[in-house]
Amino acid sequence: MAAIPPLQTVVLDRASDAPTLTSAINIGAFNFGNPLAAWLAGAAIGAGFGYASANIVGAMMTAAGLALAYATLRLDARERRHIWSPHNASHYRNARENPMSTTLPLASQNILIIGGARDIGFAIANAIHEAGATPVIGARDLVKAREAAERIPGARAVSIDITNEDSIVRALDEVGPLDHIVTTASAHHNVPVSQLDHDHVVSAFEAKVIGPMVLAKHAAKTLRPDGSLLLFSGVAAWNPSPGYAVMGITNGAVTYAVTHLAKELAPIRVNAISPGIIDSGSWDAMGDNAKHEFLEDSGRATLVGRVGRNDDIARAVLWLLEGSFVTGETIHVDGGARIA
Numbered sequence: 001m002a003a004i005p006p007l008q009t010v011v012l013d014r015a016s017d018a019p020t021l022t023s024a025i026n027i028g029a030f031n032f033g034n035p036l037a038a039w040l041a042g043a044a045i046g047a048g049f050g051y052a053s054a055n056i057v058g059a060m061m062t063a064a065g066l067a068l069a070y071a072t073l074r075l076d077a078r079e080r081r082h083i084w085s086p087h088n089a090s091h092y093r094n095a096r097e098n099p100m101s102t103t104l105p106l107a108s109q110n111i112l113i114i115g116g117a118r119d120i121g122f123a124i125a126n127a128i129h130e131a132g133a134t135p136v137i138g139a140r141d142l143v144k145a146r147e148a149a150e151r152i153p154g155a156r157a158v159s160i161d162i163t164n165e166d167s168i169v170r171a172l173d174e175v176g177p178l179d180h181i182v183t184t185a186s187a188h189h190n191v192p193v194s195q196l197d198h199d200h201v202v203s204a205f206e207a208k209v210i211g212p213m214v215l216a217k218h219a220a221k222t223l224r225p226d227g228s229l230l231l232f233s234g235v236a237a238w239n240p241s242p243g244y245a246v247m248g249i250t251n252g253a254v255t256y257a258v259t260h261l262a263k264e265l266a267p268i269r270v271n272a273i274s275p276g277i278i279d280s281g282s283w284d285a286m287g288d289n290a291k292h293e294f295l296e297d298s299g300r301a302t303l304v305g306r307v308g309r310n311d312d313i314a315r316a317v318l319w320l321l322e323g324s325f326v327t328g329e330t331i332h333v334d335g336g337a338r339i340a
């Protein structure tokens, strides 16, 4: 029988509890849009109350049912997906069963990690898998993305270049609804100011600042309302050092970006992590000796006496993705290097 509005709410609630998308749709369709059932019920009610034409009541019930079905279909696409998505059913259940909970468990969520094929990004993808979610590994090179995804059970792969808007749109379209997006992409131009190259400066800003802004533009349409976008800043922003102006300035800009984006994209959360020096793999290019010396010095320049590990960052990422009351923030995971 066609639902009346208060019942509609109950129906949505029941549908959100359905174990599969199909059964959710069935529950909704039966209650919203089954004109035959509505007509029969209306006719029966009409006859029961002794109306001259039970058909008129049946027709009215059918019209009401169809109107409700139409209104439901016109729900904002994101809201609709939010209601019908089976994995969101578990979120609703969690919220109902744990009303005091301030976190949203990542289990069965879809999380895109741009830069996820190696180093910190790959560690994040692994941690996301261990948390029960599905990592979608994004890399410029699809082969690298696929190779990385093959090393994590259930992981997916997509080609994405964060400096290219078409590539962002294509990738988001391909991967479908997402709960969170993390981007670790960066491009380095570590030279003294006197040697700056205009195009390399632009590339650095594109990878860390402009790309994530364009990503936010499109991700806002695809992310769940209680999902989040996580950017990467870095300790260089707070420790000015000759030769690292581009790194410092781009990382600093990320911190401002998350405050502005968080306000405009709310309730979607936008945060950043600012790592200290991490033995992520990205320093390997220095060669063994130089890298060892650099990491020793960097460890001494922290309050905890060591450089970071990929796992230090991955654990902070999980906390931020789950932390439903944190937005617009930059979390420093640097062993105190910023204030040492």
Ligand SMILES: NC(=O)c1ccc[n+]([C@@H]2O[C@H](COP(=O)([O-])OP(=O)(O)OC[C@H]3O[C@@H](n4cnc5c(N)ncnc54)[C@H](OP(=O)(O)O)[C@@H]3O)[C@@H](O)[C@H]2O)c1
Pocket (backbone or CB within 6 Å): 114, 115, 116, 117, 118, 119, 120, 121, 138, 139, 140, 141, 144, 160, 161, 162, 163, 183, 184, 185, 186, 187, 207, 232, 233, 234, 235, 236, 274, 275, 276, 277, 278, 279, 280, 281, 282
């Ligand atoms: N490691 C540290 O000590 C440290 C310190 C402070 C801050 N951070 C920040 O933490 C983040 C991760 O660090 P990391 O050490 O893992 O860095 P990384 O080794 O340089 O990794 C960067 C990742 O971004 C990808 N990438 C670069 N440009 C891209 C683009 N245009 N589109 C899509 N992906 C792109 C790279 O993929 P490709 O394989 O395609 O190049 C790579 O997977 C970076 O933002 C970095 O600035 C790191």
